[in-house]
Amino acid sequence: MNTPLARELGLEVPLFASTRSPEVVVEVSRAGGMGVLGAIHLSAEELDAQLTWIDAHIGGKPYGVDTVMPMNYAGRGGGSGHWKAPRS
Numbered sequence: 001m002n003t004p005l006a007r008e009l010g011l012e013v014p015l016f017a018s019t020r021s022p023e024v025v026v027e028v029s030r031a032g033g034m035g036v037l038g039a040i041h042l043s044a045e046e047l048d049a050q051l052t053w054i055d056a057h058i059g060g061k062p063y064g065v066d067t068v069m070p071m072n073y074a075g076r077g078g079g080s081g082h083w084k085a086p087r088s
Contacts (some may be wrong), residue, residue: 001013001014002014004016009034009062010032010035010062011030011032011033011062012031012032013031014033015028015032015033015034016033016034016036016064017033017034017035017036018037018038018066019035019036019037019038020037020038020041022037022050022053022054025037025054025058025063026054026057026058026063029031029058029062029063030058030059030061031063034062034063034064035058035064036063036064036065036066037050037051037054037061037063037064037065037066038066039065039066039067040066040067040068047065051065
């Protein structure tokens with residue numbers, strides 16, 4: 001099966017697989033789908049190491065990285081840790 005989105009992303013099959021395993025990301029992408037690394041649990045250093053490993057093993061195939069931009073977080077200096085979008 002081929003879809004417009006799969007063609008636009010250069011995929012052979014319209015399959016997306018989100019995982020915390022860089023090995024699974026590589027295997028899904030090399031098989032023609034889109035492997036997506038779930039990265040919210042990783043530090044910046046761990047993310048860099050996993051992306052370096054994926055790049056070395058994926059053979060130029062496309063892949064994704066899933067991150068989250070939190071609305072608030074502990075440790076934000078000088079405040080409650082709650083972020084509010086600026087009003088336009």
